[in-house]
Amino acid sequence: MEKSGKTAKFNLHPIELVVSKKFSANELREIRILIQLNLELINASWDEYFN
Incomplete structure (x- = not known):
């Protein structure tokens, strides 16, 4: 960030x-709290972009 x-x-x-x-x-x-609250979205966006 x-x-x-x-x-x-x-x-x-x-x-x-x-x-x-x-x-x-x-x-x-x-x-850190924002990451924890949005971890599923972050992971899904990462997977969609790179896979």
Whole structure:
């Protein structure tokens, strides 16, 4: 994820932060929650695009 010069990379299985630059702890927590809430959609979109 990139936003306003901030960068974060998460693995999805399991959901874990790989690297982050300039995101606050609260922002990273919000991103993690969004990933958890949308994981099925993320996986389905990935599979549709790459398969």
